[in-house]
Amino acid sequence: MRSPAERRVFTTEPKALARLYLWLGLVAVVTGTLLSLLMRIHRTWPDLAMPLHGVIKPEDYLALVTMHGTLMVFFVLTVVPQSAFPNLVLPAQIGTRGMALPRLNAAAFWITTTSLLVLLAAFFVPEGAPIAGWTSYPPLSALAGAGPGQATGMDLWLISITLFCLAAVMGSVSILATILTRHAPGMTFGRLPLTVWSWLVSSGLTVIAFTALFIAAGLLLSDRHFGTSFFLPSGLVVNGIPQAAGSGTPMLWLHLFWFFGHPEVYIVVLPGMGLASSILANFTRRPVPGYTMMAVSTLLIGVLGLGVWGHHIFVSGMNPYAGTAFGLTTMAIAIPSSAEVLTWLAMVFRGRLRVNTPLLFVLGFVSFFIAGGLTGPILAQPALDAYLHNTFFVVGHFHLVMSMAGVFSIFAGIYYWYPLLTGRRMNEGLGQIHFWVSLIAAYGTFYPMYLAGLAGEPRHYAQLAGPVESFARLIPVERGITWSAFLLAAAQLVFLFNVFWSARAKVALAGANPWRATTLEWSPEEHPTIENGPYGYGAGMGEREDFRPQWERKKPF
Amino acid sequence: MPATFTRHTVETERKDPGFGGKPPVDRRPTGGGGGDENWDSHHSRRHGPREQLIRYRMAVFSVLAADLVFFAVLVSAFFVRQSDGHIGATANFISDWHPLSAPPILWINTAILLLSALTMEVTRRQLFHEIDIMEEWLGLGRPAVRRAAPWMVATILFGGLFLAGQWMAWRQLAQQHLYFATNPNSYFFYLVTGTHAAHLFLGLGALVFALVAMFRFRRVEMRQIVVDCTAWYWHAMGVFWVFLFVLIVFFQ
Numbered sequence: 001m002r003s004p005a006e007r008r009v010f011t012t013e014p015k016a017l018a019r020l021y022l023w024l025g026l027v028a029v030v031t032g033t034l035l036s037l038l039m040r041i042h043r044t045w046p047d048l049a050m051p052l053h054g055v056i057k058p059e060d061y062l063a064l065v066t067m068h069g070t071l072m073v074f075f076v077l078t079v080v081p082q083s084a085f086p087n088l089v090l091p092a093q094i095g096t097r098g099m100a101l102p103r104l105n106a107a108a109f110w111i112t113t114t115s116l117l118v119l120l121a122a123f124f125v126p127e128g129a130p131i132a133g134w135t136s137y138p139p140l141s142a143l144a145g146a147g148p149g150q151a152t153g154m155d156l157w158l159i160s161i162t163l164f165c166l167a168a169v170m171g172s173v174s175i176l177a178t179i180l181t182r183h184a185p186g187m188t189f190g191r192l193p194l195t196v197w198s199w200l201v202s203s204g205l206t207v208i209a210f211t212a213l214f215i216a217a218g219l220l221l222s223d224r225h226f227g228t229s230f231f232l233p234s235g236l237v238v239n240g241i242p243q244a245a246g247s248g249t250p251m252l253w254l255h256l257f258w259f260f261g262h263p264e265v266y267i268v269v270l271p272g273m274g275l276a277s278s279i280l281a282n283f284t285r286r287p288v289p290g291y292t293m294m295a296v297s298t299l300l301i302g303v304l305g306l307g308v309w310g311h312h313i314f315v316s317g318m319n320p321y322a323g324t325a326f327g328l329t330t331m332a333i334a335i336p337s338s339a340e341v342l343t344w345l346a347m348v349f350r351g352r353l354r355v356n357t358p359l360l361f362v363l364g365f366v367s368f369f370i371a372g373g374l375t376g377p378i379l380a381q382p383a384l385d386a387y388l389h390n391t392f393f394v395v396g397h398f399h400l401v402m403s404m405a406g407v408f409s410i411f412a413g414i415y416y417w418y419p420l421l422t423g424r425r426m427n428e429g430l431g432q433i434h435f436w437v438s439l440i441a442a443y444g445t446f447y448p449m450y451l452a453g454l455a456g457e458p459r460h461y462a463q464l465a466g467p468v469e470s471f472a473r474l475i476p477v478e479r480g481i482t483w484s485a486f487l488l489a490a491a492q493l494v495f496l497f498n499v500f501w502s503a504r505a506k507v508a509l510a511g512a513n514p515w516r517a518t519t520l521e522w523s524p525e526e527h528p529t530i531e532n533g534p535y536g537y538g539a540g541m542g543e544r545e546d547f548r549p550q551w552e553r554k555k556p557f
Numbered sequence: 558m559p560a561t562f563t564r565h566t567v568e569t570e571r572k573d574p575g576f577g578g579k580p581p582v583d584r585r586p587t588g589g590g591g592g593d594e595n596w597d598s599h600h601s602r603r604h605g606p607r608e609q610l611i612r613y614r615m616a617v618f619s620v621l622a623a624d625l626v627f628f629a630v631l632v633s634a635f636f637v638r639q640s641d642g643h644i645g646a647t648a649n650f651i652s653d654w655h656p657l658s659a660p661p662i663l664w665i666n667t668a669i670l671l672l673s674a675l676t677m678e679v680t681r682r683q684l685f686h687e688i689d690i691m692e693e694w695l696g697l698g699r700p701a702v703r704r705a706a707p708w709m710v711a712t713i714l715f716g717g718l719f720l721a722g723q724w725m726a727w728r729q730l731a732q733q734h735l736y737f738a739t740n741p742n743s744y745f746f747y748l749v750t751g752t753h754a755a756h757l758f759l760g761l762g763a764l765v766f767a768l769v770a771m772f773r774f775r776r777v778e779m780r781q782i783v784v785d786c787t788a789w790y791w792h793a794m795g796v797f798w799v800f801l802f803v804l805i806v807f808f809q
C-alpha cells in the first residue's frame with residue numbers, strides 16, 4: 001500500500017502533475033531571474049564585490065548567460081505552456097478525464113525534475129557551470145580544456161539536456177495520443193478549442209525537434225568522451241595547445257541545434273497564441289472570427305517552422321545561397337503569424353472589452369509579439385543580419401518575441417485558470433499593478449537593446465570597457481536597462497504574493513464558471529456528448545446568457 | 558475488424574417534445590453498418606474495445622514518429638559528415654572519410670529480420686482471427702493464443718538471431734581493427750547499427766512481454782492490444798533497418 005503522501009507525489013492525476021510542473025517552473029524562473037540580475041549588476045557595476053562570491057569574473061558572466069538561457073528556455077518557457085497547462089486543462093477541454101498514457105505522462109515529469117537537478121548541480125562541481133552559452137557551440141563545448149566549467153559542468157549540461165529531450169518527447173506523445181483518441185463524442189476537429197489545436201501542433205513539433213537535439217547532445221558527448229570527431233574540425237588550437245581532432249565540422253551541430261532551436265520558439269509561443277484567441281473571445285464576448293483560418297494558421301506555422309532554422313546561422317559560414325532560401329521561408333512564416341495577429345487586433349477593436357487581468361496579459365502578449373516579431377523580417381535578411389547578428393539587437397528581438405510574449409501568455413494562463421487550481425480568483429487590483437509595472441519595465445528592459453544593438457553594442461561580452469570610445473555613450477543605456485530589470489523582477493514579487501494571498505480560505509469562492517466561458521474545463525460536471533463549437537459568445541447565443549457553453553444541449557424544438 | 562464486441566447502451570431518449578415537437582427519438586443501433594456512424598452523435602464509441610486499441614496504437618505511432626526523426630537525423634548527419642573535409646597546405650581537399658566494406662553477414666541478418674517481420678504479422682493476424690477470438694470471448698478455451706504462440710516464439714528466436722548476427726558483424730569489424738572511434742565512417746556504422754540494435758533489444762523485451770501477456774492477461778482485447786502494438790513497433794524497426802542497411806552498404 002502506498003501512503004497518502006506517496007500517492008500525492010507519485011501521482012498520475014494530470015491536475016496534480018500540473019501543480020508539480022508549476023512548482024518546478026517556479027524554481028527555475030526564480031533561479032533564472034536571479035542569474036539575469038547578476039548579469040545586469042556585472043554589466044553596470046563590474047567592480048562590485050558580491051557577497052559570498054566576490055567580483056564577477058568574465059567567465060562567471062558567461063556561466064550566468066549559459067545557465068540563465070538554459071533554465072528559462074527549457075524549464076520555464078517550455079515546461080509551463082507545453083507541460084503544466086496541458087496537464088491542467090487539456091483532458092477537460094476535449095471532454096475526457098486524464099491523459100491517454102498516464103504513467104508515461106507522469107514519468108515525463110520525474111525525468112524533467114531529474115534533468116533540472118542535474119543542471120543545477122553544475123553550479124556546485126569544481127570549476128562551476130559551463131560557459132558555452134545555451135547553444136553550446138562546438139568546438140569549445142567539445143573540449144574540456146576550453147575554459148572553466150567546460151569539463152564536468154559541460155557534461156552535466158549535456159546530460160541534463162538529454163534527459164529533458166527524453167521527457168519532452170514522452171510528454172508530447174502522451175498529449176498527442178490524448179488529443180487524437182480521447183476526445184469526447186461530438187468533440188470534432190472543428191470544435192476543438194484553439195488551445196488544443198496549438199498543443200496538437202506544438203506536441204508534433206516537440207516530437208520532431210527534441211529528437212534532433214537528443215541526437216546532437218549524444219554525438220557531442222561521444223566527441224567529448226569516446227574519441228570521435230563529429231563536430232571537431234582539423235587544426236584546432238585551444239589556449240595554445242593543439243588538439244587531436246579530425247575533419248568534423250561545428251556546422252553539423254549548428255544545423256542540428258537550430259533544427260531543434262527554431263521549432264522550439266513555436267513550441268513556446270503556440271500555446272500562448274491559442275490561449276490569446278480563447279481569452280480575447282471570452283473577454284470581448286465575441287466568437288473568434290475565422291476559426292478555421294486560425295486553426296490552419298497554427299498548423300502552417302508549425303509546418304513552416306520546421307524549415308527556417310538556417311536564419312540563426314547566416315553568419316556562420318553557411319552557403320550564401322542557402323541563406324537566401326532560409327530568408328525566404330522566414331518571410332513566408334510571417335504570413336500565418338500576421339493572420340493571427342490581425343485577427344486578434346480585429347477582435348480587440350470590434351469587441352467591447354471587459355478589462356480584467358487575464359485580458360490585460362493577453363494584450364501584453366500581443367503587444368510583445370508585435371514589437372518583437374516585427375524585427376524578425378529585418379533579421380531574416382542575410383545582409384542586415386551580418387551587421388546585427390552579434391549585437392544586442394538580437395537579444396532584444398528574442399527577449400521580446402519569445403521570452404516576454406511567452407511569459408505574459410504564461411501569466412495570462414495562470415490568472416485565467418487559477419480558479420481551477422484553488423476555486424478562487426486572483427486579486428484583481430494586485431493583478432493590474434503586476435501587469436502595468438511588468439509591461440512598462442519589460443519594455444524598459446528590452447526595447448533599449450534594439451537601440452544599443454543598432455549602435456553596434458556586441459552581445460556575449462562581459463562588459464563594455466576597452467579602447468572603443470563610442471560605446472561610452474551606451475553606458476547610460478546599460479544602466480537604464482539594469483534599473484528596468486530590477487523593476488521587472490520586483491513586480492514579480494507582487495505576483496508571487498498574489499498567488500499565495502488569493503488562495504487563502506478567507507477569499508470568496510469564485511463559483512463553477514467565473515469567467516462565463518464556453519470551453520469544457522469550466523464545466524461543473526461531465527457530459528456524455530459535446531454539442532457546440534468552442535467560441536459561442538454573443539448576445540442571444542445561450543438560452544439565458546450571452547454565451548453557449550460547449551456542453552449545453554440544443555434546445556429541443 | 559472482427560473483434561469488436563461493443564455493448565450498446567440501448568437508449569430511448571424521451572425528450573419532452575413540448576407543443577408541436579417531434580416524437581421521441583429512438584437511438585437504438587440499427588445493427589448494420591448504417592445508423593449512428595457519424596462522430597456527432599455516436600454514444601457508444603467511448604467504451605468500446607476498439608477505442609482502446611486505437612489509443613494504444615496512436616501512442617505507438619507517436620513514438621515511432623519520434624524514432625523516424627531519430628534515424629532521419631542520424632542519416633542526414635551521416636551525409637553531412639561524409640562530405641566534410643578541409644583544404645590542406647597544398648590546396649588539396651582532404652577528407653578523413655574512409656570507405657568501409659560492411660560485413661557480408663549483414664545480408665543474412667537482413668533476411669532474418671524480414672523473416673521475423675513475417676512471423677510477427679502471422680502472430681498478429683492469429684489474434685484477430687474472428688472465429689477464434691469469438692471462442693476466447695465466450696470463454697471456450699484459447700484457440701487464438703494457442704495458434705499464435707508458436708509464431709511469436711519464432712519471432713523472438715529470429716529477433717535474437719538478428720541481434721546475435723549484428724554482434725558478429727561488430728566482432729568482424731573489430732578484427733579488422735575498426736572500432737567506434739577509428740574513423741568517421743566507423744562512428745556511423747556503430748552508431749546506426751548500435752542504436753537500431755538497442756531499439757530491437759527493447760522490441761525483444763516487448764515480444765517476450767507480449768508472449769507472457771497472451772497467456773496471462775484475462776481480457777481478450779488487452780491481449781490483442783499488446784500483440785498489435787508490439788507488431789507495429791517490430792515492423793517499423795524492420796522497415797527502418799532496410800533503409801539503414803541500404804545506407805551502410807551502398808552509400809559508402
